[in-house]
Structures are given as structure tokens and as C-alpha cells.
Amino acid sequence: MKTLFLYLKRYRKESVLGPLFKLLEAALELIVPLIVAAIIDGGIGTGDRAYTVRMCLYLVLFGLVGLAFSLTAQYFAAKAAVGCVRDMRGALFTHISTLSYSDLDTLGASTLITRMTSDARQVQTGVNLTLRLFLRSPFVVFGAMIMAFTVDAPSALTFTVLIPALSIAVFGIMLLSMPLYRKVQKKLDGVVLSVRENLTGARVIRAYCKEEEETEAFRQKHEELTRLEHRVGRLSALLNPLTYVLVNAAIVWLLHIGAIRVDSGLLTTGQVVALYNYMSQILVELIKLADLIVTMTRSIACAGRIAAIFQTSSSMPMTDGPAPTAIDGAPAIEFSHVSLRYPGAGDDSLTDVSFSVQPGQVLGIIGGTGSGKSTLVNLIPRLYDATEGTIRIDGHPIDAWPTQALRRRIGIAMQKAVLFRGSVRDNLAMGDQSATDECMNDALRAAQIKDIIDEKGGLDAPVTQGGTNLSGGQKQRLSVARAIVRHPDILILDDSSSALDYATDAAMRQAIRDLPFRPTVCIVSQRAASLMHADRILVLDEGRLVGQGTHAELLDTCEVYREIYRSQFEQVGGDAV
Numbered sequence: 001m002k003t004l005f006l007y008l009k010r011y012r013k014e015s016v017l018g019p020l021f022k023l024l025e026a027a028l029e030l031i032v033p034l035i036v037a038a039i040i041d042g043g044i045g046t047g048d049r050a051y052t053v054r055m056c057l058y059l060v061l062f063g064l065v066g067l068a069f070s071l072t073a074q075y076f077a078a079k080a081a082v083g084c085v086r087d088m089r090g091a092l093f094t095h096i097s098t099l100s101y102s103d104l105d106t107l108g109a110s111t112l113i114t115r116m117t118s119d120a121r122q123v124q125t126g127v128n129l130t131l132r133l134f135l136r137s138p139f140v141v142f143g144a145m146i147m148a149f150t151v152d153a154p155s156a157l158t159f160t161v162l163i164p165a166l167s168i169a170v171f172g173i174m175l176l177s178m179p180l181y182r183k184v185q186k187k188l189d190g191v192v193l194s195v196r197e198n199l200t201g202a203r204v205i206r207a208y209c210k211e212e213e214e215t216e217a218f219r220q221k222h223e224e225l226t227r228l229e230h231r232v233g234r235l236s237a238l239l240n241p242l243t244y245v246l247v248n249a250a251i252v253w254l255l256h257i258g259a260i261r262v263d264s265g266l267l268t269t270g271q272v273v274a275l276y277n278y279m280s281q282i283l284v285e286l287i288k289l290a291d292l293i294v295t296m297t298r299s300i301a302c303a304g305r306i307a308a309i310f311q312t313s314s315s316m317p318m319t320d321g322p323a324p325t326a327i328d329g330a331p332a333i334e335f336s337h338v339s340l341r342y343p344g345a346g347d348d349s350l351t352d353v354s355f356s357v358q359p360g361q362v363l364g365i366i367g368g369t370g371s372g373k374s375t376l377v378n379l380i381p382r383l384y385d386a387t388e389g390t391i392r393i394d395g396h397p398i399d400a401w402p403t404q405a406l407r408r409r410i411g412i413a414m415q416k417a418v419l420f421r422g423s424v425r426d427n428l429a430m431g432d433q434s435a436t437d438e439c440m441n442d443a444l445r446a447a448q449i450k451d452i453i454d455e456k457g458g459l460d461a462p463v464t465q466g467g468t469n470l471s472g473g474q475k476q477r478l479s480v481a482r483a484i485v486r487h488p489d490i491l492i493l494d495d496s497s498s499a500l501d502y503a504t505d506a507a508m509r510q511a512i513r514d515l516p517f518r519p520t521v522c523i524v525s526q527r528a529a530s531l532m533h534a535d536r537i538l539v540l541d542e543g544r545l546v547g548q549g550t551h552a553e554l555l556d557t558c559e560v561y562r563e564i565y566r567s568q569f570e571q572v573g574g575d576a577v
Contacts (some may be wrong), residue, residue, distance in 0.1 A: 014080035021073035033277035037270035109150025110193030126299020337388035365529030367540035411488030419467030
């Protein structure tokens with residue numbers, strides 16, 4: 001809740017004016033039963049029609065003024081709720097962007113999506129209703145009791161018994177339902193995860209005819225959520241019946257006492273009606289309060305889940321500052337006995353990896369699926385921290401580099417090409433916001449996609465979300481161009497040519513070699529042909545470095561590399577060509 005209050009502070013005026021106007025509306029409502037009593041006793045009872053009309057006009061005036069107060073309160077409450085949650089959601093998005101890959105892997109994408117959408121919406125609803133009703137309902141309840149004592153103290157004693165009984169019922173149910181709402185949100189995370197996985201992997205599911213299995217798995221998760229929702233719903237549903245039973249029992253008793261006192265001449269008919277109206281007001285407000293408490297309970301649970309993300313500190317804080325000066329003669333990249341184990345994993349994904357590559361050289365990385373190729377290159381921009389060993393960039397330990405300064409020197413084309421909705425220019429500008437059109441076109445040429453982009457409309461050609469209007473190869477080349485456009489000192493191509501034909505792949509690699517700023521290039525590939533001309537090739541097998549050297553050296557010394565090479569080339573006379 002502290003997190004919520006932090007953002008609500010920015011809307012102090014709205015947070016005060018909203019409840020204030022609701023209290024003014026409530027004050028008018030508390031006067032209405034007295035006017036009704038006056039109409040009955042002083043107008044209808046005496047036959048004074050003018051008095052009755054005058055009092056009725058007062059009721060109309062009070063209604064109009066109350067409506068104006070209510071609309072004003074709603075405006076300020078909505079402004080505070082929407083603004084507060086908007087700021088909180090924006091801050092949450094920013095905070096999530098600062099978390100390391102390890103943190104994101106631990107938390108999970110589905111729960112982050114749920115907390116930014118469903119949880120934030122619940123918090124917004126809770127803030128809105130709280131500002132409008134949290135003070136108003138208790139004010140009306142206790143105000144009605146006080147006004148009842150001004151009408152007739154003995155009859156009003158019924159109120160002093162009713163209100164504590166109602167409070168016990170309402171707050172007891174609230175305390176029981178609060179932990180259940182937390183469980184509901186956690187189950188909702190599971191349903192969102194299932195939906196997300198099915199949407200992302202729809203093609204794979206269809207290809208392997210797994211629709212029925214996935215549907216059944218989703219149905220089970222949905223049924224678990226439904227059962228828990230029913231359980232908490234049944235508990236929350238007790239509020240209205242309990243409040244109605246208690247209040248109506250109190251009304252019956254009040255009418256019984258009122259009838260006796262009217263017969264005794266101690267009360268007038270109008271006063272009994274006023275007492276009844278106050279009791280009805282208490283009933284209505286307590287029902288509103290009960291609904292509010294249910295909503296608040298859910299909102300508090302959701303706010304706690306959002307706060308938990310804010311309290312998750314990045315295991316790799318983002319820092320900025322001047323980059324250290326490169327040490328003369330030092331390798332551009334140097335790994336020394338580096339190992340990495342992902343959070344929660346049972347074994348290392350990389351084990352005791354050591355190598356170095358000089359500035360301007362091309363480093364090739366090859367190995368079977370799951371051998372740790374992507375894991376290795378993810379350590380270079382410090383997307384993950386090594387669990388053992390030392391990584392040096394330009395002679396300096398990687399943790400001595402400010403995070404932002406390090407990543408500004410590195411261009412990455414990820415294993416899975418990720419493009420964003422907008423234009424080609426927008427996507428390339430993610431690599432360098434200050435890049436000119438000439439730089440962007442040069443990057444497109446190097447990535448062998450300039451002609452295709454020109455046919456689609458040039459730099460202003462549209463790109464749909466995820467690049468669905470481009471082929472797999474076009475998406476890969478555009479992501480390579482995005483990495484090149486920033487003129488990085490280190491260029492990482494993580495299997496970013498897998499969808500390209502051999503000729504285009506070779507042309508792109510040659511164009512990257514001819515780049516005027518001569519980056520150090522790290523190419524991850526499962527194609528031996530893509531790495532044959534690299535200055536150094538690393539061969540990984542089950543997370544271990546089993547060979548390194550040139551293509552010719554590895555053919556002579558590394559059995560794993562020979563197997564990969566021979567599996568990809570036809571054998572003629574027993575020798576691979």
C-alpha cells in the first residue's frame with residue numbers, strides 16, 4: 001500500500017475534494033428524513049398544502065444540489081484513480097525494464113503482464129470507490145445514528161446494537177476473503193501463462209496435433225481458477241444476506257417500539273418514518289460499504305502483488321558513466337575460466353570457458369542445440385553475470401564497465417528477430433536514435449536487404465507488430481541492420497542468418513568484414529559454412545569448450561567440429577568438401 005500512496009500523493013487535491021464533496025452530499029441526505037417528517041407532521045397531518053409543497057420543493061432542491069456534489073466528487077475521484085494508476089503502471093514498466101534477464105526469468109512474463117493489466121485495473125477500481133465511499137458510508141451510518149438520537153433517544157438505542165453487529169459481520173468476512181483473493185490472482189497468472197504460450201506457439205501446437213492436449217490443460221487451469229473464484233464468491237456473497245437480515249430485524253424492532261411510543265403520545269408518525277428512513281439509509285450504506293470492502297480487499301491484494309515487483313531489486317543494477325580507456329594490446333573480449341548457471345538450474349550451462357579475441361577479428365561459435373552458444377554471447381553485453389571466472393572487455397573486468405557504456409559499444413542481432421510496429425526507420429533508430437538516413441541505408445546494404453526495403457517504400461515502409469509482414473529472412477536481416485547502424489565496437493550475430501540462403505549469408509558476412517569501422521564480430525551459427533573464414537572458431541559441446549582455432553586446425557584436432565562439418569557437406573572419396 002505504501003507504493004500506492006506514493007503515487008496517490010501526486011493527486012492530493014483530487015483525493016481531498018472527491019471525499020469532501022461526497023460528505024457534503026451525505027450531509028444533505030441526512031437532512032432529508034427530517035424534511036419528510038416535517039411534511040407528514042406539519043403538512044399532511046394538519047392539511048397545510050402550502051407547507052407540504054414548500055417542503056417538497058426543498059427536497060427537489062436538495063436532490064439537485066446533491067447530484068451536483070455527487071458528479072463533482074466522481075470527477076475528482078476518477079481523476080485521482082486514473083492518474084495514480086497511470087503513473088504507477090508507467091513506473092512499473094520502467095522498473096521492469098531495469099531488471100536483469102535473470103530476474104525476468106525468475107519472475108516470469110505471464111505474472112508481469114497480469115500485474116500490469118488486471119492487477120492495475122483492480123487497483124484503479126479500488127481507489128475510485130474508496131475515494132467516493134470509504135468516508136461517505138461510515139459518515140452516513142454514524143450520522144444517521146446521531147440524527148436518530150436527536151429524533152428519539154430510546155428508539156435510537158436499536159442503532160447502537162445494530163452497528164457493532166454489522167461491523168463484526170462485515171470485517172470478519174473481509175479478513176477471511178483477503179487471502180483467498182491473493183490466491184485467485186496467482187491462479188489467474190497461470191491461466192494467462194497458458195494463453196500466452198498457446199498464442200505464441202500456435203503453429204507448433206497445430207503442427208504436432210496437440211490442440212486437444214493444450215485445450216485440456218487450459219480447461220484444468222481454468223477450472224481451478226473457477227473453483228477458487230466460486231469459493232471466495234460464496235464467502236463474499238454472505239455479506240448482503242447478513243446485512244439485510246440484521247438491518248431488517250432492527251427495522252422490525254424499531255417499528256414495534258415506535259408503534260408503542262406513538263400510542264403513548266411520545267412520538268409522532270413523522271418521527272417514526274424519519275427513524276425508519278435513517279435505518280434504511282444505514283442498510284443501503286452498509287451494503288455499499290460491504291461491496292466496497294470486497295473491492296478494497298481485492299485491490300489491496302493486487303496492490304501488494306504490484307508492490308512485490310517494485311521491491312524486486314535488479315540483481316544487475318543499470319549504471320552509466322564514462323567508459324574506461326582500452327588497454328593497449330588487450331583483447332577485445334577475453335573469457336577466463338567462465339562458468340554460468342541459470343537461477344534454479346541443476347547444472348551449469350557453461351563450464352570453465354576460456355578464450356580471447358583481438359579487436360577487429362571475427363569469432364565464430366558453433367555447437368549442437370543446447371550447447372551454450374547463445375548463453376556465451378549473452379555474457380558479453382552482460383545480460384547475465386557469470387557465476388565463476390572473469391570476463392574482460394578491452395582489458396577491463398566486465399563489472400568495471402558502466403552497464404550503459406558497455407552496451408552502447410555492442411550491437412546485437414538476437415537469435416529470434418524481434419521487430420516493433422512502426423516503420424523501418426523506427427526499428428533502425430532503436431540501434432541509434434541519432435543515425436542519419438545515409439547511415440541507415442548503409443546498414444541495410446551491409447545486411448543485404450536494401451533493395452527489398454526500397455521496393456516496400458524505403459525507410460518509411462511500414463513494419464507490423466513482430467514484423468509479420470516480412471519473411472523470416474527479411475526479419476533477420478533487418479535486425480542485423482539495426483545492430484550495424486549503431487557502429488558498434490563489438491557486433492554479435494546470434495544465429496541471425498539461419499533463415500538465409502548460403503549466397504545471401506556469404507554476401508552479408510563479407511559486407512560485415514568490409515565495414516569501415518571494423519568491429520569485432522561474434523557469429524553464432526550451426527552452419528560450418530558460415531564460420532569457415534572466421535579468425536577463430538569456438539566449438540561448444542554441453543556447455544564445455546571442446547575446441548578452438550581456425551577451420552583447418554579444428555578439422556585436424558576437434559572430433560566434434562569434424563562431425564558437424566561432415567554432417568553438413570557431402571562426402572566425396574571419403575573426404576568432406
